[in-house]
Amino acid sequence: MPGYVFKIMLEDSHPPVWRRVLVPEKITFYDLHRVIQTVFGWDDEHLHSFSIPSQRIQIGQNDDDWSEYDYEETETLLEQFILGQKSFRYTYDFGDDWIHKITFEKEDPEYSGRSPVLLKVKGDNFEEDTGGVWFGDTPENRRPLDAEKVKDKLRRMNFPRRDDLAAKLEDLNALQAKLQDTLKKVEDFFSQDLESMRTEQLQKAHEISPMAEKVNAWKKFADRAGAKTLKCVRGSRTNEQLLLDLSEQELKDYCKYLQIPVVYSWGKEKLAGTLANTFREHPEYLMYVFFEDEWKELKYLRNLNRKEIKFSGKDLDTVIKALALGIMHVNIPDETEGAAAVLELAADGENLFPAVTPKETRERYRHIRSLSDKLGEMILSYGMIEIHSMHTLFCKINQENPEEADFFRFLYWHARFNNMLQTVYLADGTCFAVMDGLDPRRIFQDMTKYSEGMDYRIFTQNELYANAKTPLYVYPELESLYSSLTGSLRLPVPFAEELLTDISHGIMDGCTLKEIFDSISALNLDEKPLDLTCELWEAVSGVMLVFPVPMLKGRSRTEYAAIKKISPWDIRMADDAAFENTSALRMCK
Incomplete structure (x- = not known):
C-alpha cells in the first residue's frame, strides 16, 4: 500500500x-x-x-x-x-x-x-x-x-x-459515475426526436471545413524543408464556388463581420452567394483584411499567369488570407522534390480588386492604418469594452462620426480577422472587444460586481496614445517596477520585459497581489533577501493602484476609490481578509 x-x-x-x-x-x-x-x-x-x-x-x-x-x-x-x-x-x-x-x-x-x-x-x-x-x-x-x-x-x-471512509468514497464515486451515465442515457433518449434537426447544426459547428483543410495543407507545404516553388494559374472556380469550401458557421461569421443581415433559414449556397456579391460590390473591403505589403504581394501573385516563383516565408499569410476569402485555391503536391504548389486565381478574381490608382491605394491604406491605430489604442487602454460603447467613445474622443455598421465592419473584418483583438458574447447577445491574452469571463464578473451601471471613463486622444506607446513614462509606478526587475533583481532586459507584460496582463485581468506573485514564482523570491521581496511587493502594488483596469471600465483603483469613497485596497488587491492579515502584506503595505 x-x-x-x-x-x-x-x-x-x-x-x-x-x-x-x-x-x-x-x-x-x-x-x-x-x-x-x-x-x-x-x-x-x-x-x-x-x-x-x-x-x-x-x-x-x-x-x-x-x-x-x-x-x-x-x-x-x-x-x-x-x-x-x-x-x-x-x-x-x-x-x-x-x-x-x-x-x-x-x-x-x-x-x-x-x-x-x-x-x-x-x-x-x-x-x-x-x-x-x-x-x-x-x-x-x-x-x-x-x-x-x-x-x-x-x-x-x-x-x-480509514477503510470505512474509503468504502464510502468508492460508493460515492460509483454513484456519481452511475448518475452521469444515467443522465447521458436520459439526454440521449430525449435527443433522439431532435436528432434530425440538431445533427446537421452540430456538425456544421464542429466540422473541419474543406477550407480549413486547404489552409492546413498550405501551412504544411510552407513548413517543408528545402526550396519550394509556386506556380500561379487562372482557375475555373468562381469566388462564390470557392467560398462554399467554408463551413456554414464560417460563412455566417463572415456575414456578421461584414454587417450583412442573415436570415436563419439561409443555407450555404445563399450565404456564399451573398458574400460573393458583397465582395464584387465592395472590393475595398478586402483591403481591410490584407495589410498593405500583403496587398502588394497578392496583386503580384495575381499577375503571375503560369509562372513559377520561389516560395518565400512572407507569402505565407498572404496566401492563407487569399484562400480563406475564396480569392484563390491551392493544389499541394506530394513531397517530390522540386514539385510546385499551384495557386489558382478565382475565375472572376479580377472583379475582386478595386480599380484604384497607386496614389489612391496609398491614401486608403493611410486611412486604414489611422483607424487601426486608434482602435488599437482604445483596446490597449480599456482592455475589454462593449462594442457599442466603444463606437460612442471613438466618436467623442476622435471627433469623427463613422456609421455604427461601418465601425463594426472595420472592427470585425480588420481587427478581429487579423487577431488584433478577440470578441466575446454574452447570452443576451451583448458583444465585447477584448485585448488578446485577457480572461473576459473573469473581467466581466468583476465588472458586474464593481462598475455595473457606470459609464466608461473617457480618455483623451493624448492619453490613449500614451497608454499604447509609452506606458512606462505615463505611469512612474510601472517604470519603478521595471527598474526593480532589471536593477535590484538583475533580470535580463528581454526577460524583464516579458515578465512586465505578464504582470500587466494579470493586473488587467483583476488578479490580486497574491495571484500575481504566484504567477512569477520562477523568480524564487523565497531565496531572495527580504528587502528585495518587499521592494517588488511595493512596486507591483503601486502599479495595481494606478493602472487602468477593465473591471472598472478604464479607471484605476485609485480613481474608482475616490468616486466610491472607499480604500483602493478594498478593490481586489487581496484574496480575502485572511490574506490581508498575513505578515508579509503587513510589512509591505
Whole structure:
C-alpha cells in the first residue's frame, strides 16, 4: 500500500521554513493536521482549516460556533482531493494566519507503515510563548528543531486505516459515475426526436471545413524543408464556388463581420452567394483584411499567369488570407522534390480588386492604418469594452462620426480577422472587444460586481496614445517596477520585459497581489533577501493602484476609490481578509 510524500512550507517565512513528510494512505485531513502541528512545533490551541483554492473548497471542524466548511476534516480522506492537486493550503490561528502551502510530491509505493515519517527539515522551530512573533524577527524567538524528538512523536502516531471512509468514497464515486451515465442515457433518449434537426447544426459547428483543410495543407507545404516553388494559374472556380469550401458557421461569421443581415433559414449556397456579391460590390473591403505589403504581394501573385516563383516565408499569410476569402485555391503536391504548389486565381478574381490608382491605394491604406491605430489604442487602454460603447467613445474622443455598421465592419473584418483583438458574447447577445491574452469571463464578473451601471471613463486622444506607446513614462509606478526587475533583481532586459507584460496582463485581468506573485514564482523570491521581496511587493502594488483596469471600465483603483469613497485596497488587491492579515502584506503595505 502506498504512502504520500508532501512538502509543507510556511508561507512568507524568512529564511524559508519547511518540512518534507511521508504519511500513510487512507488517513483523514484531521490526521494530517496532527502531523503538521507536530512537525512545526505548534500547540494546537487555535482554529485551523484546509483549503483547496482551485476548487474553492474549505475543509475543517464543523461545530455550532463554526460551521462554514464544505467538508468535515475527520470524515474526509486525503485521497478524495489531494491526488488531483498540485498543492493546497493549511491555515493555523485565524488571528495571525500562519499559512502553510502543502505540495503533493509523489507516491511511495513501498511504504506500508501506519505512522508518519519526517524526511527532511529546513528552518528552525518557533517559540510557542512569543505571542505570534514572525519567524526570524529576533534570534531569541527561534530555537533549533529537535528532529529526533519530533520523529519519536510521529512514530507514536499510529493512524488506523480509514477503510470505512474509503468504502464510502468508492460508493460515492460509483454513484456519481452511475448518475452521469444515467443522465447521458436520459439526454440521449430525449435527443433522439431532435436528432434530425440538431445533427446537421452540430456538425456544421464542429466540422473541419474543406477550407480549413486547404489552409492546413498550405501551412504544411510552407513548413517543408528545402526550396519550394509556386506556380500561379487562372482557375475555373468562381469566388462564390470557392467560398462554399467554408463551413456554414464560417460563412455566417463572415456575414456578421461584414454587417450583412442573415436570415436563419439561409443555407450555404445563399450565404456564399451573398458574400460573393458583397465582395464584387465592395472590393475595398478586402483591403481591410490584407495589410498593405500583403496587398502588394497578392496583386503580384495575381499577375503571375503560369509562372513559377520561389516560395518565400512572407507569402505565407498572404496566401492563407487569399484562400480563406475564396480569392484563390491551392493544389499541394506530394513531397517530390522540386514539385510546385499551384495557386489558382478565382475565375472572376479580377472583379475582386478595386480599380484604384497607386496614389489612391496609398491614401486608403493611410486611412486604414489611422483607424487601426486608434482602435488599437482604445483596446490597449480599456482592455475589454462593449462594442457599442466603444463606437460612442471613438466618436467623442476622435471627433469623427463613422456609421455604427461601418465601425463594426472595420472592427470585425480588420481587427478581429487579423487577431488584433478577440470578441466575446454574452447570452443576451451583448458583444465585447477584448485585448488578446485577457480572461473576459473573469473581467466581466468583476465588472458586474464593481462598475455595473457606470459609464466608461473617457480618455483623451493624448492619453490613449500614451497608454499604447509609452506606458512606462505615463505611469512612474510601472517604470519603478521595471527598474526593480532589471536593477535590484538583475533580470535580463528581454526577460524583464516579458515578465512586465505578464504582470500587466494579470493586473488587467483583476488578479490580486497574491495571484500575481504566484504567477512569477520562477523568480524564487523565497531565496531572495527580504528587502528585495518587499521592494517588488511595493512596486507591483503601486502599479495595481494606478493602472487602468477593465473591471472598472478604464479607471484605476485609485480613481474608482475616490468616486466610491472607499480604500483602493478594498478593490481586489487581496484574496480575502485572511490574506490581508498575513505578515508579509503587513510589512509591505
